[in-house]
Amino acid sequence: MARSPKSAGKGRKLSNFLCFAIYSANLAFGRAYKPLLDKVGLTYTQYIALVALSDEDEQTVGTLGEKLFLESNTLTPILKKLEQMALIKRHRDPADERQVRLSLTPAGRKLIEQDLGGSLREATGLGDDFAVVQKTVSRLRDNLLRATKADD
């Protein structure tokens, strides 16, 4: 990844790597959410998946994967776990037996409506920049994915 133009001496400074800032910020978010999610028995990824599922009922694994930038190899085990916890329902679509439809159970919806991470907005220390950063990082992600897909 790109670094600042200056690399005197021995190594490249980690602090100049945007990828490392993102990588470590992701770890930090996971740790910030941990105590909140432990209370309800969810992992970070399970929580994100549940939020995405709250967007719409009867999504397929594929469409959910497009939202989360993940595929069935990662999602299937997570979704089975969420079903096992009675937070979602999974069933094959009768109109196309290849697809699996996903919906929150009342328990799952109730859990999501608690706004579990609400207290974290302040912890980011971003103040009014919160929305700007969110948009900028999303744009960064989209640009990277587009560029990556482009030279396949």
Add this chain to the structure above:
Amino acid sequence: MARSPKSAGKGRKLSNFLCFAIYSANLAFGRAYKPLLDKVGLTYTQYIALVALSDEDEQTVGTLGEKLFLESNTLTPILKKLEQMALIKRHRDPADERQVRLSLTPAGRKLIEQDLGGSLREATGLGDDFAVVQKTVSRLRDNLLRATKADD
């Protein structure tokens, strides 16, 4: 779509979650680096660890972990792999046998000096905002970790 979503309700939009922007941007960086790192047989985390190790010779697992925000449970297997690839050396510190000292081999240093991710700066599409985003996200990370540690 044949079926109409019965709930429509209150889902929280994933697009409003800063944590998801960071989470997915991290996935995107990993995928952008993948083809570059495959050429040299490194994984994303191994590469980040190697960059951190290029900063200084004779670091311990603990000090490396402070830079990477990781601990020995995660680092030890990665460092053993890097040693096995002859990119670093590991040895117990004679002055304190509890500690393991880490240094790049010439091959490891040579690999890092290639600036493998250089081509990705452009792919971020951030232009002159690159450095600003890098600093803002680092600050976000530090704030989150501080807040998380604070109410332990």
Add this chain to the structure above:
DNA sequence: GGATTATAAATCGTATCCGATCTAATCGGA
């Protein structure tokens, strides 16, 4: 000095990610 405590790394079990592959179901062209 010997026992207790603290520290550094390693180990172990669980849960992601991800490439590769597999299976089942659907589609499509001759």
Add this chain to the structure above:
DNA sequence: TCCGATTAGATCGGATACGATTTATAATCC
């Protein structure tokens, strides 16, 4: 209509993350 190609999920193996525990060494206290 038939059969190969495509598609959607699921499965599998390797590599992180991470809490909890273990081992080995060092520091501290009485």
